[in-house]
Amino acid sequence: MDRLQDKVILITGAAAGLGREYAVRLAQEGAQLALADINDCADTAARCAAAAQGSDPLTLSVDVSDEDQTKEMARRTHDRYGRIDGLLNNAGLMRGLAVKSLLDVDMEVWDRVYAVNARGTFLGIRAVFPYMRDQKSGTIVNIGSGSTLRIARAVDSLNPHYTSSKAAIANITRIVARELGAYNINVVTIAPGSTTSDRDQALAEGEAYPEPDAALQRRGVPSDLTGVMAFLFSEDARFISGQMIVVNGGREVY
Numbered sequence: 479m480d481r482l483q484d485k486v487i488l489i490t491g492a493a494a495g496l497g498r499e500y501a502v503r504l505a506q507e508g509a510q511l512a513l514a515d516i517n518d519c520a521d522t523a524a525r526c527a528a529a530a531q532g533s534d535p536l537t538l539s540v541d542v543s544d545e546d547q548t549k550e551m552a553r554r555t556h557d558r559y560g561r562i563d564g565l566l567n568n569a570g571l572m573r574g575l576a577v578k579s580l581l582d583v584d585m586e587v588w589d590r591v592y593a594v595n596a597r598g599t600f601l602g603i604r605a606v607f608p609y610m611r612d613q614k615s616g617t618i619v620n621i622g623s624g625s626t627l628r629i630a631r632a633v634d635s636l637n638p639h640y641t642s643s644k645a646a647i648a649n650i651t652r653i654v655a656r657e658l659g660a661y662n663i664n665v666v667t668i669a670p671g672s673t674t675s676d677r678d679q680a681l682a683e684g685e686a687y688p689e690p691d692a693a694l695q696r697r698g699v700p701s702d703l704t705g706v707m708a709f710l711f712s713e714d715a716r717f718i719s720g721q722m723i724v725v726n727g728g729r730e731v732y
């Protein structure tokens with residue numbers, strides 16, 4: 479596993495959940511990492527160092543909705559490694575957003591969800607772009623969501639703020655891919671389906687977490703996504719840009 483040998487990849491939302499799982503897998507593939515989160519990334523860095531020889535990630539405290547902080551995040555990554563080959567825009571607000579009606583959406587929560595998910599994704603791209611432009615290469619992966627592909631039957635599963643902010647991410651990808659392609663930078667969205675984001679929990683659940691609506695009949699686990707991520711940052715995926723890759727076990731098909 480050395481597909482990403484010496485590539486420098488910056489991951490946001492890396493302190494926990496899927497971001498932590500992506501970090502460990504990309505480290506195992508040989509990438510040098512910068513781990514950014516509003517929370518402490520020390521645990522993720524330790525897991526990377528334990529899982530991959532020579533891994534010594536830079537950890538950064540960053541609120542991705544703040545432009546000065548995202549610029550500083552990119553600058554410090556470049557200062558440490560001298561280049562930025564990849565950006566994984568994974569930070570997102572997702573939990574605790576269910577509402578019974580659109581009338582129950584707290585508009586301050588709406589603004590925060592958009593600030594982190596949509597604005598944060600855009601700011602991350604703006605922050606790394608000057609470095610990728612100067613080196614004439616780069617890969618950006620944005621995290622959307624399979625929930626943008628369906629209109630749930632139950633109103634309390636619609637989460638209009640979350641779902642629409644994730645739909646915005648897919649369109650940000652399509653739009654910036656056009657401009658950044660001129661600099662040999664490809665931009666992709668991954669849209670995960672419902673995924674157990676903690677590896678230990680996923681191991682405990684195993685294949686026992688049924689998802690009858692999915693073609694593969696089960697809910698996703700982190701390893702369903704981490705290999706796709708390694709592929710997208712590799713040279714094998716250089717010609718994929720502007721696209722949304724849906725990784726959901728065939729739950730929504732389109």
Ligand SMILES: NC(=O)c1ccc[n+]([C@@H]2O[C@H](COP(=O)([O-])OP(=O)(O)OC[C@H]3O[C@@H](n4cnc5c(N)ncnc54)[C@H](O)[C@@H]3O)[C@@H](O)[C@H]2O)c1
Nearest residue numbers: 491494495496515516541542568569570572623672673675
């Ligand atoms: N788990 C799923 O089923 C699923 C499905 C579709 C999409 N996603 C997306 O995948 C990503 C990761 O999901 P997860 O399940 O690991 O969620 P999670 O809540 O466990 O992790 C999100 C991470 O983002 C960080 N974060 C939140 N706000 C931030 C900010 N302002 N600045 C920097 N970091 C911030 C959190 O601290 C946390 O470490 C999210 O973007 C989520 O929307 C997850």
